[in-house]
Amino acid sequence: MDKKKPNLLRSLGIGLVVLAVLFIYAYGFQVTKVNLAETKSEHRREQLTRILRALAHPELFSYETEDTMVSLPVMVPCPEGGFQPETPDTSEPYLVMTPACGKGLKIAIVEGFNFEPFSSGPLNFRPADSEVNLQLGSIKVDRDGHFEIEVRLSNRPNDKVQELQAITRRNVGAPSLTRTAFETWDKIVETVFIALLATTLGTLLALPLSFLAARNLMKDVKSSLISMSLSILFIPVGFYIGIKVASWSLPVSVMLTGNPFVAIAGLLILPIIIWSGARFALSQSEDEKPLLNTRLIRWLVVAIIALVLIVVLHLLSNQAMLGGNNAAKLLGSFDFLGLFVRDLGDILGIVIGTVTAIVSAGILNSLAGRLGLILNRKSGTLIHILQVTLATTAGALLFFLLAAMINWFYQFNNTMGFFTAAASIGGILGFILGLINNPERSMPTGMIVYFVSRTILNATRSVEPLVMVIIFVVWVGIGPFAGSMALALHTIAALGKLYSEQVENIMAGPLEAVRATGANRLQTIIYAVIPQIIPPYISFTMYRWDINVRMSTIIGFAGGGGIGFLLIQNINVLNYRAASAQMLAIAIVVASMDYISSVVRERFV
Amino acid sequence: MLKIQNLTKIYDGGVLALDKVSFEVPQGQFTAIIGLSGSGKSTLLRCINRLVEPTSGDIFWNGTNITKANDDELRLIRRKIGMVFQHFNLVHRSSVLTNVLAGRLGYVNPIMSLFNRFPKSDIENAFKQLERVGIADKAHSRADELSGGQQQRVGIARAMIQEPDIILADEPVASLDPVLAHSIMQYLEKINKEEGVTILCSLHFLDLVHRYADRVVALNEGKLMFDGKPTDIDDKKFKDIYGREAERVG
Ligand SMILES: Nc1ncnc2c1ncn2[C@@H]1O[C@H](COP(=O)(O)OP(=O)(O)OP(=O)(O)O)[C@@H](O)[C@H]1O
Ligand SMILES: [Mg+2]
Numbered sequence: 040m041d042k043k044k045p046n047l048l049r050s051l052g053i054g055l056v057v058l059a060v061l062f063i064y065a066y067g068f069q070v071t072k073v074n075l076a077e078t079k080s081e082h083r084r085e086q087l088t089r090i091l092r093a094l095a096h097p098e099l100f101s102y103e104t105e106d107t108m109v110s111l112p113v114m115v116p117c118p119e120g121g122f123q124p125e126t127p128d129t130s131e132p133y134l135v136m137t138p139a140c141g142k143g144l145k146i147a148i149v150e151g152f153n154f155e156p157f158s159s160g161p162l163n164f165r166p167a168d169s170e171v172n173l174q175l176g177s178i179k180v181d182r183d184g185h186f187e188i189e190v191r192l193s194n195r196p197n198d199k200v201q202e203l204q205a206i207t208r209r210n211v212g213a214p215s216l217t218r219t220a221f222e223t224w225d226k227i228v229e230t231v232f233i234a235l236l237a238t239t240l241g242t243l244l245a246l247p248l249s250f251l252a253a254r255n256l257m258k259d260v261k262s263s264l265i266s267m268s269l270s271i272l273f274i275p276v277g278f279y280i281g282i283k284v285a286s287w288s289l290p291v292s293v294m295l296t297g298n299p300f301v302a303i304a305g306l307l308i309l310p311i312i313i314w315s316g317a318r319f320a321l322s323q324s325e326d327e328k329p330l331l332n333t334r335l336i337r338w339l340v341v342a343i344i345a346l347v348l349i350v351v352l353h354l355l356s357n358q359a360m361l362g363g364n365n366a367a368k369l370l371g372s373f374d375f376l377g378l379f380v381r382d383l384g385d386i387l388g389i390v391i392g393t394v395t396a397i398v399s400a401g402i403l404n405s406l407a408g409r410l411g412l413i414l415n416r417k418s419g420t421l422i423h424i425l426q427v428t429l430a431t432t433a434g435a436l437l438f439f440l441l442a443a444m445i446n447w448f449y450q451f452n453n454t455m456g457f458f459t460a461a462a463s464i465g466g467i468l469g470f471i472l473g474l475i476n477n478p479e480r481s482m483p484t485g486m487i488v489y490f491v492s493r494t495i496l497n498a499t500r501s502v503e504p505l506v507m508v509i510i511f512v513v514w515v516g517i518g519p520f521a522g523s524m525a526l527a528l529h530t531i532a533a534l535g536k537l538y539s540e541q542v543e544n545i546m547a548g549p550l551e552a553v554r555a556t557g558a559n560r561l562q563t564i565i566y567a568v569i570p571q572i573i574p575p576y577i578s579f580t581m582y583r584w585d586i587n588v589r590m591s592t593i594i595g596f597a598g599g600g601g602i603g604f605l606l607i608q609n610i611n612v613l614n615y616r617a618a619s620a621q622m623l624a625i626a627i628v629v630a631s632m633d634y635i636s637s638v639v640r641e642r643f644v
Numbered sequence: 645m646l647k648i649q650n651l652t653k654i655y656d657g658g659v660l661a662l663d664k665v666s667f668e669v670p671q672g673q674f675t676a677i678i679g680l681s682g683s684g685k686s687t688l689l690r691c692i693n694r695l696v697e698p699t700s701g702d703i704f705w706n707g708t709n710i711t712k713a714n715d716d717e718l719r720l721i722r723r724k725i726g727m728v729f730q731h732f733n734l735v736h737r738s739s740v741l742t743n744v745l746a747g748r749l750g751y752v753n754p755i756m757s758l759f760n761r762f763p764k765s766d767i768e769n770a771f772k773q774l775e776r777v778g779i780a781d782k783a784h785s786r787a788d789e790l791s792g793g794q795q796q797r798v799g800i801a802r803a804m805i806q807e808p809d810i811i812l813a814d815e816p817v818a819s820l821d822p823v824l825a826h827s828i829m830q831y832l833e834k835i836n837k838e839e840g841v842t843i844l845c846s847l848h849f850l851d852l853v854h855r856y857a858d859r860v861v862a863l864n865e866g867k868l869m870f871d872g873k874p875t876d877i878d879d880k881k882f883k884d885i886y887g888r889e890a891e892r893v894g
Contacts (some may be wrong), residue, residue: 412714548733552799555693556806557723557750562757566746570737 093615097623098219102210107155109133110165111203114140116196129153132184134205143194150187151205154180158207162188167199178205219617222605227624229519230601233594234587236523241530241587242580248531249538250564251492255550256542260485260560264476265426266411267484268433268469273403275440281399285349285392292353302358309351316344345398352391359384415478427473434469435462492535499532504590508599522599526587533586537579538572545571577643581636588632592625645671646692646810646842651701653687653866661687663866664701669844669859671809674836676857676874677846680886683863685846689812692844693725694718706809723750726803726841728832730815732795736788740779740798743787744770747805766805773801777831793824800831811835813845817852825849829856850877 077083111134114122122140127133132153141147149162159179163172175190195201250256262270295305320340360381367377414425442461451457508525515521545568553567595603602621609618646669653662661684669675677685690696692703694710703710710721726747734743748766749757756762762770774780777797782790787798796816803811813832817825833856836843847853853860854874862870862877862885869885870877883890 408715412716415714546733546736548729548731549735551695552727552729552733552802553735553746553749555695555722555725555727556747556802557719557721558746559719559749559754562749562754565758565760566738566742566749567735570735573737 090615094619094622096616097620098217098614098616099223099620099623100214100220101217102214103212104208105211106160107132107158107207107209109151109154109205109207111136111149111205112200113192113203114200115192115194116140116142118198132205134203136203141192143192143196145192146189147192148187148189149175149203149205150185151178151180152185154184154186154205154207155209156180156182156184158209160205160207162190163204163206164193164195165202165204166193166195167197167201169195172204175203178207180207217620219620223602223620223624226595226602226605226621227628230591230595230603230625231588231628233519233523233526233591233599233601234584237526237530237587237591238580238584240523240527241534241583244527244531245534245538246576248492248496248535249542250568251488252496252535252539253542254486254489255545255547256560256564256568257485257489258483260483260488261481262408262484263411263415263478263480264473264482265414265422265429265478266408267482268426268429268473269407269411270404270484271433271437272429273407274400275436277400277403278396280403281396282392284346284399285395288346288349289353292350292357295350295354296357296361302354305354306351306358309347309354313344313347313351316340316347320344349391349395352387356384356388356391359387418478422478423473426476426478427470430469430473430476431466432469434472435466438462438465438468441465493539496532496535496539499528500536502529504529504594505597508594508597512598517598517600519600522591522594522601525599526590526594529590530583530587534579534583537583538576541572541575541579542568544575574643578640581639585632585636589629592629645669645704645706646844647702647704648688648692649702649704651688651691651703652699653684653691653696654699661866662691662698662701662863665863665866665868666701667861667868667871669810669842671842672836672840674833674843674856674858675845676853676860677844677863678848678850678853678860678885679846679863679869682865684866685863686814687866688863689727689814689844689846692812693722693727695727719750723806724809726806726808726811728796728799728803728811728813728816730818732792732799734787734795734798734802736786738787739784740774740787740790741767741770741783743798744773744783744801744805747802750806769805770801773804774798776804777801792820793828796820796824796828797831800828800835804835808841810842810844813843815846815848818848825852826855832856850874 109132112124113136117138117140124139127135129152132151132155135150135152137148137150157180159177161172161174162176162178164175165172173193173195175193176188178186178188180186292305296302320337361384363377363379363381363384365377366380367374370377414422439458439462442458446454446457504525507528508521511521511524515524549571550563550567553563558566591599591601591603592606593603595601595605596607598604602625606618606621606625609615609621648668649666651662651665652660654660665684665688677688679685687696691698692705692710694713698711701711705721708717708721710718713721734740735746738746742760745762745766748762748770752762752766771780771783774783777800779790779794779797782794782798787795790798799816811832816832817828820828829852832843832845835841845857847857857874860870860872860874860877861868862881864885864887870881877885
């Protein structure tokens with residue numbers, strides 16, 4: 040009794056589900072335009088056969104060919120009394136047409152004898168008064184050296200004797216690679232290098248990001264509201280100072296670059312200064328906290344070293360660009376080596392600015408942390424007032440920066456109004472937070488960073504590289520560079536996520552043990568985290584390299600260079616045999632990458 | 645001198661792991677912490693170097709309040725507190741030497757240590773510590789190639805290279821066989837006797853407590869149940885610590 044009813048309901052439910060599934064698939068068939076009639080039509084099948092055969096004959100090899108021409112005099116139309124060509128020499132290839140003459144457009148049968156077996160070629164009509172050849176058909180010689188073809192005689196009436204020409208083509212000599220083969224090779228190399236660059240760049244940048252996006256590393260990072268506000272205020276200042284410093288030191292190094300001797304002397308001497316300064320400032324180990332004086336002097340020395348370092352790097356970058364360019368001129372066909380050095384110099388030049396900005400932001404951030412710690416020593420209303428003030432300004436600044444970013448995209452008309460509104464909202468929120476928050480309570484700074492970086496990674500990852508490449512094509516133009524950039528960006532996001540999950544999976548014990556020795560965060564990462572993540576990182580990098588090779592084969596569809604570019608062109612002009620060569624190349628490369636990456640992964644994991 | 649006052653820890657899930665625990669440990673004492681599984685022994689030890697943040701209460705150590713220390717101060721405090729773990733907690737893929745040198749991270753210049761550069765004196769010291777626990781020949785082996793007993797000795801060397809004033813040992817012998825257990829305990833005893841390092845060690849076996857500890861602190865459901873000499877644990881005290889149904893064996 041009790042059981043019956045639920046069973047009935049269940050059957051009804053199942054029935055409904057089945058109906059729903061049927062409905063969904065029916066609709067699916069309709070929207071995807073499933074059409075079986077098309078697949079059966081004679082015409083479509085012929086096309087399919089043609090393309091499959093073309094694909095089975097990748098245009099890779101070609102032969103030298105040798106043409107043999109055999110001709111036969113003909114008359115169109117027949118003269119009075121008929122026309123009989125001379126009896127041919129039957130030891131040589133010869134043609135016979137029946138009938139031997141006729142009116143234009145009349146059907147005749149042309150036969151050939153003693154031809155090279157299995158050769159093929161066109162059968163042409165050579166009018167008497169013109170230099171053109173009119174193709175009547177193509178011939179295929181059988182194994183006995185015979186062929187027979189039905190032709191419609193060309194409608195070019197003339198009283199003179201005209202000519203039929205059978206041209207047979209024969210492959211001679213060794214096969215040679217076609218132009219398509221060379222192009223394919225060129226582009227497949229390009230493809231592999233797109234993948235290489237994208238993977239390298241992606242790995243390098245995903246590595247630090249993956250720590251920010253790992254919960255177990257970030258959850259303990261906490262700071263008071265005061266420190267947090269100070270950080271928000273200081274970090275942009277740090278970026279600004281870093282960029283300024285980098286750009287100020289550029290002229291200094293340009294000055295040095297002017298004279299090659301000075302430049303080289305600078306490159307030799309300045310590093311020595313840096314090295315000895317570093318030895319002085321970075322004592323090997325400290326049992327006691329040194330005096331304030333010594334610490335100040337050390338900081339000063341470190342600051343000077345940093346400045347000198349920036350100058351040296353600029354110098355290095357300039358010299359590399361100059362030297363690379365000069366070397367390229369001398370190296371002839373190895374000029375790409377010189378150009379590579381030049382580009383490395385160029386990249387270094389770009390990176391200096393960014394790194395200086397990041398480092399200087401980092402320094403100011405830690406300064407903010409210190410200041411926060413000192414301020415937090417105090418207690419009472421004073422600290423509360425300070426907290427409210429700092430939180431208000433920090434909130435205002437944060438929202439102002441966000442507003443500036445939004446405005447950059449949308450270009451509002453009333454910019455001032457928008458900024459003021461944003462800053463006031465931020466200020467009010469900061470004010471409220473500062474008012475209600477107990478100054479001693481710590482804020483989950485780490486988790487905020489964690490969520491922000493996770494969100495950015497996830498959002499970036501969800502954009503397909505094929506879509507990204509469109510933006511880069513607009514920016515840097517069609518070609519492999521755009522493809523590498525798009526793939527690199529996607530790689531950063533994808534690897535950042537995968538890596539950070541590996542960081543979250545490491546054993547917590549060693550991490551705690553290293554932390555318990557008094558190691559700071561960076562040391563903990565280097566000594567307890569990195570050794571644990573090396574195997575999965577290598578494995579994921581190889582896996583990504585594999586994916587990048589696959590992706591780079593089609594990134595050309597959207598203008599990203601590589602073999603895809605060639606492939607889509609050939610498909611568009613219906614040159615399937617060339618396309619087939621490229622597909623073959625892709626298959627070979629993808630399969631071998633797959634194999635190599637699995638071997639490497641096995642070895643390291 | 646370690647002074648713990650009203651130490652309370654409530655975990656996020658609402659578990660009361662420590663309930664107003666107070667006691668003092670003079671410098672140089674070998675103190676055992678006993679109690680049933682889940683009584684809060686690990687929590688207590690981890691609160692002392694703040695691997696676990698106490699909910700309330702104070703821990704004074706040579707005059708400074710550990711619970712109030714900021715990040716910088718905490719690092720200076722931690723480097724003087726060695727810790728030995730039940731599961732050794734070595735970094736498996738690093739060499740034994742690197743694992744030992746990690747004990748110096750609180751002292752060395754942070755920037756140099758990022759490139760795995762340690763002062764010569766530290767490296768020599770590391771070998772000395774390894775020699776002391778009898779595995780100097782394993783210095784360049786990978787840590788996970790060692791047996792459990794050897795790994796724990798590396799753990800002790802890592803703690804000792806910190807030149808600690810106190811060693812917190814959380815069930816250092818629970819995953820070792822009885823013979824090895826004694827050898828590890830003897831190393832701790834030697835460190836305690838010869839260098840005057842305070843040792844705070846949680847233990848499961850009372851015979852080890854009797855053999856090595858000067859003093860016992862017992863926890864039951866986060867409360868301090870007993871504080872005295874090992875020999876003072878009579879049958880009644882035993883039942884207080886381990887519960888009514890517990891039977892004394894041996
Ligand atoms: N990270 C945590 N989050 C929540 N509760 C925890 C956490 N760690 C421990 N606890 C709880 O706190 C209590 C005390 O745990 P603790 O690990 O200190 O006990 P223990 O005496 O060391 O036990 P054992 O002898 O098994 O190691 C237990 O009830 C445990 O479940
Ligand atoms: Mg425990």
